[in-house]
Structures are given as structure tokens and as C-alpha cells.
Amino acid sequence: MLQRSCTEESRLTVLHLVQPVEGGVARVVTDLVAAQVRAGLRPVVACPPDGWLATGAAEAGARVWAWPAERVPGPRLGGEVALASRLVRACAPDVIHAHSAKAGLAGRLAVRGRVPTVFQPHAWSFEALEGRAAGLATTWERFGARWSDRIVCVSESERRAGQRAGIAGRWSVIRNGVDLGRFRPVSPEAARSARAGLGLLADVPAGAPLAVCVGRLSRQKGQDVLLRAWRRVRVPGARLVLVGDGPCGGELRRAAPEGVLFAGACGDVRPWIHAADVLVLPSRWEGMALAPLEAMACGRPVLLSDVDGARESLPPGQVPHCLVPPEDPAALASALTALLGDPALRAGLGDAAQAHARSAFDLTRTSRAVLRLYQELVDQSRPTTRERTER
Incomplete structure (x- = not known):
């Protein structure tokens, strides 16, 4: 003993x-x-x-x-x-x-x-x-x-x-x-530097709209739904990056359409959050996902499926832009198209998300x-x- x-x-x-x-x-x-x-x-x-x-x-x-x-x-x-x-x-x-x-x-x-x-x-x-x-x-x-x-x-x-x-x-x-000392906003210049420092994005134009999904590659996180939705996204030059690894990794890689990149497991997700224009997580079930809270604390808008904890994560008034029904690729594609195609909308949602996360999820x-x-x-x-x- x-x-x-x-x-x-x-x-x-x-x-x-x-x-x-x-x-x-x-x-x-x-x-x-x-x-x-x-x-x-x-x-x-x-x-x-x-x-x-x-x-x-x-x-x-x-x-x-x-x-x-x-x-x-x-x-x-x-x-x-x-x-x-x-x-x-x-x-x-x-x-x-x-x-x-x-x-x-x-x-x-x-x-x-x-x-x-x-x-x-x-x-x-x-x-x-x-x-x-x-x-x-x-x-x-x-x-x-x-x-x-x-x-x-x-x-x-x-x-x-x-x-x-x-x-x-x-x-x-x-x-x-969320550790608010680690997850915090950065300047536009620092965000551009974060994107430039990610080797996976070396061939992606600097101004290309970027959606990032952080999560285990699994049925729970719904990346398969996201890939089906991505085929319908109509934003010129847009890219999607899946950050994480898991049991569905091989299947997802085989099914990925053009414009989708896989970053693999990542010990520090902050560079990906800072580089992202939108963090998307189309989960099938959750309690309250952590990655969206981290993204919001960094001033990034999030797009979530309406499962447990999602509505409670979002600031008041963001549901129409940032919440879609689970397992609905069409709705997810529409919301992604709207967010990736509208920088002013993203900026407003990101500012509100930051204030909300820092007051509610310390x-x-x-x-x-x-x-x-x-x-x-x-x-x-x-x-x-x-x-x-x-x-």
C-alpha cells in the first residue's frame, strides 16, 4: 500500500x-x-x-x-x-x-x-x-x-x-x-502569422476563407456530415481543415472532397483557432463541447449542431447564424456559406462570442x-x- x-x-x-x-x-x-x-x-x-x-x-x-x-x-x-x-x-x-x-x-x-x-x-x-x-x-x-x-x-x-x-x-x-490566459484574441497581424506558420496551409492563398473543425475523428463529432455539407458550400477558394485523429480518420480521408485538409492530432490547437475564420463542430451528441468555448474565447465565431450544450454555449441572438439541426448537411452548408462569405458578419459574431465566453466560461x-x-x-x-x- x-x-x-x-x-x-x-x-x-x-x-x-x-x-x-x-x-x-x-x-x-x-x-x-x-x-x-x-x-x-x-x-x-x-x-x-x-x-x-x-x-x-x-x-x-x-x-x-x-x-x-x-x-x-x-x-x-x-x-x-x-x-x-x-x-x-x-x-x-x-x-x-x-x-x-x-x-x-x-x-x-x-x-x-x-x-x-x-x-x-x-x-x-x-x-x-x-x-x-x-x-x-x-x-x-x-x-x-x-x-x-x-x-x-x-x-x-x-x-x-x-x-x-x-x-x-x-x-x-x-x-x-476555458483557460482565458491561454485562449485569448490575437491581432489581425498575429492571426495572419498563425496561418502562415501552419505548413499544411502553405499552398492556400492568404485570403482564402478558412473553416476549421477541432475534434476527435469519430461518429460523435459528425465530420462525415461536415464533408457532405462541404460539397455544397459555395464560397470561392474556401478551405476546410479537420484537426484531430480518431477511428474514422481513414474513412473520412477517403470521402473528403476538394478543398478539405487533414491536420492530424495537435497538442496545441490555438494556432488553428487563430487562423480560422469559423470554427465548425457538427456533433451528433455532446454535453458541452470544449473546442467551441476555446474558439469563442479567442474571438472566433462558431457553427454548431443543436445538441446538448450548444445553445447554452452561444451568446444571446446568435442561434440563427450559429446553430443548425444535427445531421443536416444542407442546413450546415447554407450556414457555412453565409458565414464564410460575409467578413462583417463574422467579425460581429466573433466579438460577441469573445465577450460571452470570457464572462461565462472562465x-x-x-x-x-x-x-x-x-x-x-x-x-x-x-x-x-x-x-x-x-x-
Whole structure:
């Protein structure tokens, strides 16, 4: 068992159990643990060692333990639950924070209410499934809620989706936040320099309208819908760049029409955001996507599909320009054509987006809300977390 010093014993210990280890979830966890280290907490991250979360969390100051769990439930689930249970005993956390469906499943089965447990779905698993699989996921979430001291949603619409599915729990809505020191507007000259510095755009004329999609290349993010829409976009010289990698990468590359470029995985998306005229994300489901918040904080207009969290992301009055029905290539193409063809419209939307993001999606506020929730749950626990863990 891990030996801990007297100094460590006096600090609030949070075990983040995480799968997946890339994309928005990994970014959220990394930002949280960095804030928790600054606040004097002792965050521990248990996650698969592949992907960039393990490295990012360690650099943020967390202790990182290997939890080699697969992304979806399978025959290894029993072993994953057993290992999660051993990690909990070794860590003796005051709070467990399980992120996304797989970690929520394994973590709650491992602990079963013996330690204050926060479950954060980061978009509901049953929204990603169909038929019997969706029904099983919904049944589990209803059952697993009994072992969640709090279910944290990143948008009111995500919470309502859970309630409509019959999940009865204690809810908190804590919106995703953006590091406003990192994601901020740049001058037009700096934006041009950002574009010029991206080698993928070396053959693209400097003034060509540029749409950028940042996200894992997956069914969830809807890049296939975007490619179908791009064939209908009528803006001379316009380019589309997909930033990210994922299971649908090969299929998307084969289906890409003229004018579409693939940047691959990117550790720092800011140059792409600064270079973009519009950030587009046609997701099929979300809780509240992080990339649009980052783009808005940089003063870039966004175009989103009307899924959970999208309306709550946008400034008042932007829905007609910046929100389209999901899985509707025609509507997406029309909106892209309008935005890419109208610099004045983009400028106005970008200014409003910047002001809105900086007032509503500050990472500092998000981190403080999570910390208050931890403290509330610890204060309510009895007699002590460690005594209950060791029984």
C-alpha cells in the first residue's frame, strides 16, 4: 500500500478515474488537476497509460497511476473493476471523481458508495448507442446513480437528458471552463502569422476563407456530415481543415472532397483557432463541447449542431447564424456559406462570442465550483472516508 506523509494526510485527496485519455475529457481533467494542485489538493489520476492524459496530468502536478481500461465495456471489465478497487484502497481518497461512462461504470462498481463519489458523464453513453445497447446503457445509468453522491453535468440540457432517461440522482450543473490566459484574441497581424506558420496551409492563398473543425475523428463529432455539407458550400477558394485523429480518420480521408485538409492530432490547437475564420463542430451528441468555448474565447465565431450544450454555449441572438439541426448537411452548408462569405458578419459574431465566453466560461470559476462540491461531500461523509474504505 502507498505510504503517505503527515503533510499528505492533511490534504484533500481526489482520485480522478478517467477513460478516455484524449480529446475534451482529457483536457477537462488536466485543467482541473492543475487548478487543484494550485489550491493545495492532492489529485491522483488513474487512467490508461496511452494517450496524452497521463503525461498532461503529471505535468500539471498530479500523481498518475496506470489503469489500463478499454474505452467500452467488454470481457476485461471484471479485471478493470478489481484494479480500480485496489487503486482506491492504495490511494485512500477523500473523493472519487469518475469521468465518462466507462470510468463511471468501473468506478462505481468498485466503490459502491463507500467513498464520496462524483460521476461526470461528459455526454451520456446511451446517446451514442442504438437499440438494445442503448437500453442497457440507460438501465445501468439508472442503477448506478444510487452510488453517485453527485452527478455533475456540464450543461442544463445534459442534465435534462439524464432526467428524461429516468436517472434519479443528486445533480449539479457546472459548465466547462476555458483557460482565458491561454485562449485569448490575437491581432489581425498575429492571426495572419498563425496561418502562415501552419505548413499544411502553405499552398492556400492568404485570403482564402478558412473553416476549421477541432475534434476527435469519430461518429460523435459528425465530420462525415461536415464533408457532405462541404460539397455544397459555395464560397470561392474556401478551405476546410479537420484537426484531430480518431477511428474514422481513414474513412473520412477517403470521402473528403476538394478543398478539405487533414491536420492530424495537435497538442496545441490555438494556432488553428487563430487562423480560422469559423470554427465548425457538427456533433451528433455532446454535453458541452470544449473546442467551441476555446474558439469563442479567442474571438472566433462558431457553427454548431443543436445538441446538448450548444445553445447554452452561444451568446444571446446568435442561434440563427450559429446553430443548425444535427445531421443536416444542407442546413450546415447554407450556414457555412453565409458565414464564410460575409467578413462583417463574422467579425460581429466573433466579438460577441469573445465577450460571452470570457464572462461565462472562465476555468477559474469552474474549478472553484468543483472544489466547493468536493468539500460539501467530504463534510457530509461519515465517519471518515478512510475508515469506510478500509472496512
